[in-house]
Amino acid sequence: MRLAELSGRSGVPTATIKYYLRERLLPPGERVTTTTAEYSDAHLRRLRLVRALVQVGKMPVATAREVLAAVEDESLDHHMRLGAAVWALPHGPAPAEETPEAAAARRTADELLHRLGWRYGAEQGAASPAYGMLVNALAALARLGYPHTVEDVLPYGRIAGELAVADLDLVEEYETPAEQVEAAVALTVLLEPVLLSLRRLAETEESHRRFRGDA
Incomplete structure (x- = not known):
């Protein structure tokens, strides 16, 4: 699908999708010409995840990028990959050591x-x-x-x-x-x-x- 269709199916404006692409929250599409790219259902799924992190979870873009890096880490087994992705979510400050x-x-x-x-x-x-x-x-x-x-x-x-x-x-x-x-x-x-x-x-x-x- 092209960018316009990805926008229509996801409900995310094209300008926002382009921003997610620039910030590496969304992987680039397969280049068709110098000005157009083709996107897949995997991009649609990733857009839903990005919206959950950034829009619902109110997560800073830098933090969302760390979470997505864990999601994409295929060097880990399935259990460790699930854990790494969830661990990357914000959890608040570490406990105070001295109290x-x-x-x-x-x-x-x-x-x-x-x-x-x-x-x-x-x-x-x-x-x-x-x-x-x-x-x-x-x-x-x-x-x-x-x-x-x-x-x-x-x-x-x-x-x-x-x-x-x-x-x-x-x-x-x-x-x-x-x-x-x-x-x-x-x-x-x-x-x-x-x-x-x-x-x-x-x-x-x-x-x-x-x-x-x-x-």
């Missing part, structure tokens, strides 16, 4: 992963951005006097395990490894607002059941 809360939060996080049987996550430890997010969150709970023990957060870990199964079931519906990696990144960005909204709606329902009854 007692952070040290205690690391112990809690390690015990939590052990209780959940998440051996691979435990082996990654501090190298994992998601582990750093968990430590920061547990430290904030402790600092502000809210529940933060392993027993307090273990139910959330078990629910997260079920969510991971649902996530990868969706990813496996895509045919090729490249499509699966792209889908894993896009769904990580796009489904997190869905999870947050569903949690708040569920809390509204449960609050009504507990505290309002039939009133």
Whole structure:
């Protein structure tokens, strides 16, 4: 397909597509003449991913480029490629090394992963951005006097395990490894607002059941 058709099928203006091409967020098309190029369904998929990162995820172009580089790294096996792409997403600051809360939060996080049987996550430890997010969150709970023990957060870990199964079931519906990696990144960005909204709606329902009854 030519640029105009790619724009029409994706809903992305041609000027924006040209910008993505200049910024190396979208691979170049196959050159037909000196002024035109041919684009494929792979470009259409990549455009959807770029829009998820930049427009929905509000990701800076430089960060999006790093994520896409991980998506394209065919030197890794499928598991490592999925992990590298998701790790490249923004995860917030690393935990502070010097605070007692952070040290205690690391112990809690390690015990939590052990209780959940998440051996691979435990082996990654501090190298994992998601582990750093968990430590920061547990430290904030402790600092502000809210529940933060392993027993307090273990139910959330078990629910997260079920969510991971649902996530990868969706990813496996895509045919090729490249499509699966792209889908894993896009769904990580796009489904997190869905999870947050569903949690708040569920809390509204449960609050009504507990505290309002039939009133």
